Amino acid sequence: xxxxxxxxxxxxxxxxxxxxxxxxxxxxxxxxxxxxxxxxxxxxxxxxxxxxxxxxxxxxxxxxxxxxxxxxxxxxxxxxxxxxxxxxxxxxxxxxxxxxxxxxxxxxxxxxxxxxxxxxxxxxxxxxxxxxxxxxxxxxxxxxxxxxxxxxxxxxxxxxxxxxxxxxxxxxxxxxxxxxxxxxxxxxxxxxxxxxxxxxxxxxxxxxxxxxxxxxxxxxxxxxxxxxxxxxxxxxxxxxxxxxxxxxxxxxxxxxxxxxxxxxxxxxxxxxxxxxxxxxxxx
Amino acid sequence: xxxxxxxxxxxxxxxxxxxxxxxxxxxxxxxxxxxxxxxxxxxxxxxxxxxxxxxxxxxxxxxxxxxxxxxxxxxxxxxxxxxxxxxxxxxxxxxxxxxxxxxxxxxxxxxxxxxxxxxxxxxxxxxxxxxxxxxxxxxxxxxxxxxxxxxxxxxxxxxxxxxxxxxxxxxxxxxxxxxxxxxxxxxxxxxxxxxxxxxxxxxxxxxxxxxxxxxxxxxxxxxxxxxxxxxxxxxxxxxxxxxxxxxxxxxxxxxxxxxxxxxxxxxxx
Numbered sequence: 001x002x003x004x005x006x007x008x009x010x011x012x013x014x015x016x017x018x019x020x021x022x023x024x025x026x027x028x029x030x031x032x033x034x035x036x037x038x039x040x041x042x043x044x045x046x047x048x049x050x051x052x053x054x055x056x057x058x059x060x061x062x063x064x065x066x067x068x069x070x071x072x073x074x075x076x077x078x079x080x081x082x083x084x085x086x087x088x089x090x091x092x093x094x095x096x097x098x099x100x101x102x103x104x105x106x107x108x109x110x111x112x113x114x115x116x117x118x119x120x121x122x123x124x125x126x127x128x129x130x131x132x133x134x135x136x137x138x139x140x141x142x143x144x145x146x147x148x149x150x151x152x153x154x155x156x157x158x159x160x161x162x163x164x165x166x167x168x169x170x171x172x173x174x175x176x177x178x179x180x181x182x183x184x185x186x187x188x189x190x191x192x193x194x195x196x197x198x199x200x201x202x203x204x205x206x207x208x209x210x211x212x213x214x215x216x217x218x219x220x221x222x223x224x225x226x227x228x229x230x231x232x233x234x235x236x237x238x239x240x241x242x243x244x245x246x247x248x249x250x251x252x253x254x255x256x257x258x259x260x261x262x263x264x265x266x267x268x269x270x271x272x273x274x275x276x277x278x279x280x281x282x283x
Numbered sequence: 284x285x286x287x288x289x290x291x292x293x294x295x296x297x298x299x300x301x302x303x304x305x306x307x308x309x310x311x312x313x314x315x316x317x318x319x320x321x322x323x324x325x326x327x328x329x330x331x332x333x334x335x336x337x338x339x340x341x342x343x344x345x346x347x348x349x350x351x352x353x354x355x356x357x358x359x360x361x362x363x364x365x366x367x368x369x370x371x372x373x374x375x376x377x378x379x380x381x382x383x384x385x386x387x388x389x390x391x392x393x394x395x396x397x398x399x400x401x402x403x404x405x406x407x408x409x410x411x412x413x414x415x416x417x418x419x420x421x422x423x424x425x426x427x428x429x430x431x432x433x434x435x436x437x438x439x440x441x442x443x444x445x446x447x448x449x450x451x452x453x454x455x456x457x458x459x460x461x462x463x464x465x466x467x468x469x470x471x472x473x474x475x476x477x478x479x480x481x482x483x484x485x486x487x488x489x490x491x492x493x494x495x496x497x498x499x500x501x502x503x504x505x506x507x508x509x510x511x512x513x514x515x516x517x518x519x520x521x522x523x524x525x526x527x528x529x530x531x532x533x534x535x536x537x538x539x540x541x542x543x544x545x546x547x548x549x550x551x552x
Contacts, residue, residue: 094354164391168453170352172404172460173381182407187394 034260038253046254050220051236055247060255063236065222066135067204067262070232073139074146075200081143082150083192089151090158091180103155110148117145118209126213136226138213145209146199153195157188190277197270201263207234233259300325300464300494301346306360308341308350315341316523318360321513323464328486328495330509330531332502334546337515338523339498343466346496347383348376364464381408383464384457388472390449392441392456397433400441400452404460419459426492427455428485447478451485458489465489467497471504483508502547506535514543 049059093099121141131137161184169179216231217239223230233255240252301323308315316338323329331339341350348369350356361368369379381404392400401420410416420437424430429451433444441452450470457465467486471479486495486508499505505512512534514526527534527543538544 162391164387164389165393167349167352167387168391168393168456169403169407171347171349171380171385171387172407172456173377174404174407175377178407182403183393 031260034253034256037250038255038257041250041254042257046251047258050222051218051239052220055245055251058248058251060233060236060258062219062222063231063233063255064258066230067232069135069223070138070142070210070230071200071204073136073226074142074203075196077140077143078147078150078199079193079196082147082196083154083189085147085151086154086158086192087180087184090155091176091184106148106151110152113208114145114206115208115212117141118212120144121209122212132227133214133216133229134227135223135230138210138230138232141209141213142203142206145206146203149199149202150192150196153199154188154192157191157195158184160191161187186277190274193277194270194274197266197273201266201270204262204266205234205259207232207238211235211238233262298325299323300365301496302363303345304361304363306342306345306358306362308338308345309357309359310353311355314520314522315356316515319525321525321528323494323496324511325494326490326492327510328490328497328508329511329513330505331496331498331513331515332500332505332546333515333523333526334517335500336521336523337517339515340468341523342515343385343468343496343498346464346466347380347385349380349385351376381460382462383466384460384462386450386453386457386465386467386470388469390446390453390473392444392449392452395441396438397441397444397452398437401455401459404456408460419461423455423459424452426458426489427451428481428488429455445478447474447481450474450478450482454482454485454489458493462493464494464496467495469498469500472500479504502535502549506531514538514540514546516542516546 045057046059047064048061049057050061051063052058089099089102118141121137121144125131125137125140126133131140165183165187166179169183174182210232214230214232214235216229217235219229219231221229237252237255237259240248240255243249299322301321303319303321306319307317319342331342333339341356344350345358345362346364350358358370362370364379364383367374369376393403395403398420401423402416405416405419410419421430421434424433429448432448433439433452436443441449444452454465454470471482474482483504486497489495490510497505497509509531511529512531513528514534515523516526518524527538527540529539533539534543535547538547
């Protein structure tokens with residue numbers, strides 16, 4: 001009997017190793033192809049030029065700044081809104097059943113395909129509110145797309161604050177706002193922001209909802225205001241990759257490298273921010 | 284119903300800091316404690332003893348309105364603090380909690396420095412002057428017999444302290460806001476005998492300036508530190524009642540009630 005288990009132990013080890021190596025292999029394959037295809041096209045001009053019919057002059061400036069605008073605004077809208085919603089649900093609302101229904105709906109919303117958010121944004125923001133195919137319409141759409149993830153992450157972070165710390169503050173005469181500002185937020189913000197930044201980096205890679213809202217695959221203009229038209233990096237990549245010429249494929253690989261570096265930077269900043277804030281809480 | 288003036292004459296001047304009148308607590312329609320009447324004398328230690336489920340902690344949490352934080356709890360009756368019912372609608376519960384401090388069963392320092400833990404209550408209550416905060420933090424830590432152990436590492440994290448030190452830090456934190464009454468809910472339950480002894484010595488020293496009400500499972504502890512002892516027991520329906528209240532000597536040597544006698548002799552509970 002025990003020998004069977006011992007063998008099973010060894011086999012399991014190899015099965016799991018096989019599983020993880022497939023994942024790592026696929027990822028490295030992807031990275032290697034992208035980097036070999038696109039590396040030669042990376043230059044300062046690539047970042048500062050607008051796209052062009054001439055592949056040697058083409059760049060990603062409008063798409064890059066479009067991404068920065070849309071995703072940055074989406075983060076500014078969704079992070080405070082998400083953390084505030086989580087605070088309301090955990091600390092203020094006293095209707096337990098209503099809370100459960102809301103929470104259930106929020107977790108379900110996190111699973112709705114992103115293109116659906118795009119269609120809602122197009123119908124409501126672009127047409128009903130008359131915002132057009134603008135930066136702000138795209139940003140609000142993305143904000144609502146990542147809001148459920150931010151709310152759930154924030155709720156988890158707030159629930160992790162020990163009840164005894166809150167009671168300890170109340171017992172010293174603190175009121176609710178003081179307990180939130182001095183006990184709950186300092187302890188839960190690192191977790192909430194980490195979840196938030198990861199959600200925002202998901203928004204950076206989204207193509208489908210913005211394809212619906214912006215509809216713009218090719219533009220030479222960098223957005224300068226909230227109501228300007230825009231395109232984003234994933235759409236630019238999509239545009240180049242669908243062209244037959246090898247040069248444009250290389251350009252799209254180069255744009256993917258830029259996108260990956262941005263993602264990496266954001267995830268790194270999430271980790272750094274969390275460690276910083278955690279240290280500050282302790283001091 | 285007596286008028287407020289009469290209440291003040293009756294309870295305040297005699298030297299009772301806290302008086303409860305027919306105090307009851309319901310959790311979702313079911314009584315947890317019922318009709319508790321007790322007079323807590325000033326500058327003394329009162330122990331509340333009794334078996335689990337007798338409502339000791341529930342009773343203690345009525346005295347600084349901590350039960351308000353539990354949405355299902357409903358408090359009936361009155362708690363007079365210096366003659367004033369703290370459940371009157373014009374009373375601010377946050378102010379009450381600053382004047383009636385509380386120490387919990389498990390040490391619960393905040394994840395901050397030793398200094399900031401003690402300064403927390405001062406900052407909450409609007410003390411801004413840096414020198415005053417420093418002076419009162421030092422005073423509170425000295426009162427809690429912790430100053431000599433921590434004076435060189437005030438900016439270290441409170442979690443570096445031992446369990447007993449953490450509990451004394453929590454006592455210092457409560458003392459810093461200068462309450463009149465200190466409620467302690469089994470403050471030594473998670474501590475070793477040496478740390479427990481230090482907390483007990485500290486309590487005896489503190490009663491010169493404060494009134495202390497302590498909930499404890501440990502009858503020896505009540506006998507060692509308390510001037511007065513209240514015995515609580517659940518009745519046949521599981522509702523916590525006050526069985527007997529008197530000087531600790533009376534309760535332990537010459538109890539009036541058979542239930543108290545059985546309990547302190549270790550026959551029940």
